[in-house]
Amino acid sequence: xxxxxxxxxxxxxxxxxxxxxxxxxxxxxxxxxxxxxxxxxxxxxxxxxxxxxxxxxxxxxxxxxxxxxxxxxxxxxxxxxxxxxxxxxxxxxxxxxxxxxxxxxxxxxxxxxxxxxxxxxxxxxxxxxxxxxxxxxxxxxxxxxxxxxxxxxxxxxxxxxxxxxxxxxxxxxxxxxxxxxxxxxxxxxx
Amino acid sequence: xxxxxxxxxxxxxxxxxxxxxxxxxxxxxxxxxxxxxxxxxxxxxxxxxxxxxxxxxxxxxxxxxxxxxxxxxxxxxxxxxxxxxxxxxxxxxxxxxxxxxxxxxxxxxxxxxxxxxxxxxxxxxxxxxxxxxxxxxxxxxxxxxxxxxxxxxxxxxxxxxxxxxxxxxxxxxxxxxxxxxxxxxxxxxxxxxxxxxxxxxxxxxxxxxxxxxxxxxxxxxxxxxxxxxxxxxxxxxxxxxxxxxxxxxxxxxxxxxxxxxxxxxxxxxxxxxxxxxxxxxxxxxxxxxxxxxxxxxxxxxxxxxxxxxxxxxxxxxxxxxxxxxxxxxxxxxxxxxxxxxxxxxxxxxxxxxxxxxxxxxxxxxxxxxxxxxxxxxxxxxxxxxxxxxxxxxxxxxxxxxxxxxxxxxxxxxxxxxxxxxxxxxxxxxxxxxxxxxxxxxxxxxxxxxxxxxxxxxxxxxxxxxxxxxxxxxxxxxxxxxxxxxxxxxxxxxxxxxxxxxxxxxxxxxxxxxxxxxxxxxxxxxxxxxxxxxxxxxxxxxxxxxxxxxxxxxxxxxxx
Numbered sequence: 040x041x042x043x044x045x046x047x048x049x050x051x052x053x054x055x056x057x058x059x060x061x062x063x064x065x066x067x068x069x070x071x072x073x074x075x076x077x078x079x080x081x082x083x084x085x086x087x088x089x090x091x092x093x094x095x096x097x098x099x100x101x102x103x104x105x106x107x108x109x110x111x112x113x114x115x116x117x118x119x120x121x122x123x124x125x126x127x128x129x130x131x132x133x134x135x136x137x138x139x140x141x142x143x144x145x146x147x148x149x150x151x152x153x154x155x156x157x158x159x160x161x162x163x164x165x166x167x168x169x170x171x172x173x174x175x176x177x178x179x180x181x182x183x184x185x186x187x188x189x190x191x192x193x194x195x196x197x198x199x200x201x202x203x204x205x206x207x208x209x210x211x212x213x214x215x216x217x218x219x220x221x222x223x224x225x226x227x228x229x
Numbered sequence: 230x231x232x233x234x235x236x237x238x239x240x241x242x243x244x245x246x247x248x249x250x251x252x253x254x255x256x257x258x259x260x261x262x263x264x265x266x267x268x269x270x271x272x273x274x275x276x277x278x279x280x281x282x283x284x285x286x287x288x289x290x291x292x293x294x295x296x297x298x299x300x301x302x303x304x305x306x307x308x309x310x311x312x313x314x315x316x317x318x319x320x321x322x323x324x325x326x327x328x329x330x331x332x333x334x335x336x337x338x339x340x341x342x343x344x345x346x347x348x349x350x351x352x353x354x355x356x357x358x359x360x361x362x363x364x365x366x367x368x369x370x371x372x373x374x375x376x377x378x379x380x381x382x383x384x385x386x387x388x389x390x391x392x393x394x395x396x397x398x399x400x401x402x403x404x405x406x407x408x409x410x411x412x413x414x415x416x417x418x419x420x421x422x423x424x425x426x427x428x429x430x431x432x433x434x435x436x437x438x439x440x441x442x443x444x445x446x447x448x449x450x451x452x453x454x455x456x457x458x459x460x461x462x463x464x465x466x467x468x469x470x471x472x473x474x475x476x477x478x479x480x481x482x483x484x485x486x487x488x489x490x491x492x493x494x495x496x497x498x499x500x501x502x503x504x505x506x507x508x509x510x511x512x513x514x515x516x517x518x519x520x521x522x523x524x525x526x527x528x529x530x531x532x533x534x535x536x537x538x539x540x541x542x543x544x545x546x547x548x549x550x551x552x553x554x555x556x557x558x559x560x561x562x563x564x565x566x567x568x569x570x571x572x573x574x575x576x577x578x579x580x581x582x583x584x585x586x587x588x589x590x591x592x593x594x595x596x597x598x599x600x601x602x603x604x605x606x607x608x609x610x611x612x613x614x615x616x617x618x619x620x621x622x623x624x625x626x627x628x629x630x631x632x633x634x635x636x637x638x639x640x641x642x643x644x645x646x647x648x649x650x651x652x653x654x655x656x657x658x659x660x661x662x663x664x665x666x667x668x669x670x671x672x673x674x675x676x677x678x679x680x681x682x683x684x685x686x687x688x689x690x691x692x693x694x695x696x697x698x699x700x701x702x703x704x705x706x707x708x709x710x711x712x713x714x715x716x717x718x719x720x721x722x723x724x725x726x727x728x729x730x731x732x733x734x735x736x737x738x739x740x741x742x743x744x745x746x747x748x749x750x751x752x753x754x755x756x757x758x759x760x761x762x763x764x765x766x767x768x769x770x771x772x773x774x775x776x777x778x779x780x781x782x783x784x785x786x787x788x
Contacts, residue, residue: 092629116296186628216411
């Protein structure tokens with residue numbers, strides 16, 4: 040995603056082939072293995088996205104139907120490696136929940152949910168070389184996928200784009216230099 | 230039969246409706262010639278068929294991602310399209326070709342071709358480019374110079390509508406410009422820094438075919454930066470928005486979509502081409518069309534394939550190929566993957582609207598003695614864009630309320646730079662036909678055999694280092710580059726496989742884009758290019774097309 044946005048915008052269509060590596064990678068990886076396994080974890084995914092992007096003064100990810108996007112993306116767009124990582128991540132998380140708190144994630148308290156995700160976040164939130172190598176060969180980790188898709192799903196949802204960010208579909212003009220107002224929100228699209 | 234032949238006879242045939250074919254159709258029809266425009270892909274009506282143009286992000290099921298099914302259908306095109314514009318890119322599995330070495334052949338088989346999805350950057354060539362081959366001995370000499378083309382650049386720029394700024398640079402001539410798309414705060418900062426730090430280079434407003442003011446009922450640009458979906462506001466130039474509409478208005482245009490040109494028919498007795506054979510893409514029926522003048526504008530590789538497939542006793546190696554140069558000297562601009570950096574200051578500045586343009590650092594190497602580079606000959610320019618980081622580019626810490634705050638706050642300023650350099654003409658880089666393997670219409674598959682040479686690789690290395698230095702000197706942090714080498718073809722600027730030249734023994738076209746061997750066949754797409762320059766080439770194709778059409782029309786009426 041980072042590669043893509045950093046370069047894609049500059050040169051437009053005829054520009055640099057920013058997704059080329061992804062494209063080729065997918066070709067070799069996507070022997071369609073057993074898919075359609077995520078629907079069974081729908082309730083868990085709903086809870087997860089709403090912990091990552093909770094309702095505050097603006098709606099949270101659940102209301103933005105981010106869970107639907109995540110399932111659609113993972114089922115139809117993800118590589119085999121990442122599908123497996125994601126599915127196993129959901130199963131492992133529930134297991135950890137049961138072992139630690141004696142209940143599934145959905146029924147955990149808010150602080151327990153937070154603690155669980157902090158653990159996942161910390162164990163993967165390193166930017167080191169090892170992480171990069173892992174991402175390249177093993178696919179992104181469960182939590183990285185979950186967080187990335189939640190952010191993307193939310194910011195491109197009607198609610199996320201229009202309520203939490205500033206969505207201007209037809210600017211009509213380009214003011215190249217403006218003064219940033221206090222509390223001015225980031226543009227939803229680039 | 231005679232009736233049928235009469236019905237299928239026109240003054241002129243244009244093959245291909247992309248950026249150069251659109252111009253040929255416009256000029257020939259406005260010049261009074263009954264013209265048949267053949268397009269192998271489906272019809273695309275301006276605005277009506279831009280089906281995704283006004284969709285919101287949430288109206289795409291996978292947002293902009295391609296699905297695994299899409300990747301299977303478009304394994305090559307997928308690097309250049311996404312879910313919002315993929316319908317303007319071919320399905321590779323329906324249109325296979327053979328890569329001897331990796332080469333991306335990015336294609337848009339529809340009326341308008343790739344003019345719907347092009348990068349819209351428009352830069353004139355100068356005599357630095359037109360004289361390059363002659364001076365350093367690579368390729369053959371261009372049979373034209375800047376003076377031959379200058380008025381035609383004026384002519385097409387005035388029609389297309391190109392925003393840009395006059396800069397008085399000898400090697401990047403000024404043109405007929407609409408007001409430029411202004412630079413944002415970080416771009417201005419970089420511009421100032423470059424002027425201070427370097428004596429050999431400047432940053433200018435990118436010159437793009439986006440209308441900063443209305444023109445001929447088109448535009449202005451609405452600054453959505455969604456050009457590649459097709460523009461319902463006609464905010465940028467495409468065949469569909471402009472040339473084809475004007476060609477239609479003359480009453481002289483017949484547009485036939487779904488028409489794959491199989492070959493050009495050569496009449497040995499008359500020593501000229503008399504028409505083309507098409508295959509209807511849907512019915513697979515073969516039909517002959519006849520005309521006095523034929524323009525091939527199918528795009529470099531496709532035009533070349535048509536020539537190579539037009540075999541007759543007179544031309545056993547393909548139409549107009551007595552030089553044996555047809556298919557050779559394939560070029561594409563060399564691009565690096567890009568360099569980026571973030572900037573801590575200017576946090577009180579932002580922007581409103583999304584610029585479809587870029588900033589541009591015109592070529593600054595090998596312009597004269599002072600700028601001589603010891604690693605490579607010729608040169609490159611750098612395109613760039615600045616923006617504040619946002620949810621798509623930021624790295625986020627944690628989750629929950631703090632993540633939401635990070636999302637809604639504009640991030641640090643960031644600039645990305647990408648170089649684009651000249652590729653030398655090399656006989657070994659070539660297109661041939663695979664007569665063993667045919668496509669679904671029974672036509673031989675195209676084989677592309679292309680490799681960058683040492684000059685291109687040295688240039689690629691240099692553009693990355695230079696970009697990093699430019700950003701570092703301007704106080705950017707986290708400066709880095711993507712190191713993966715992009716596949717040739719990535720710039721989507723294929724050129725050179727039916728080159729212009731003085732000598733029929735070493736070139737395919739003369740100084741009017743007329744085939745040396747077959748005088749009523751003109752080629753004005755990228756295949757005519759004798760050298761590649763470092764500039765985005767579409768503007769030059771357009772100018773060359775308008776010039777060749779004027780020549781062709783004059784001869785049509787004088788004969």
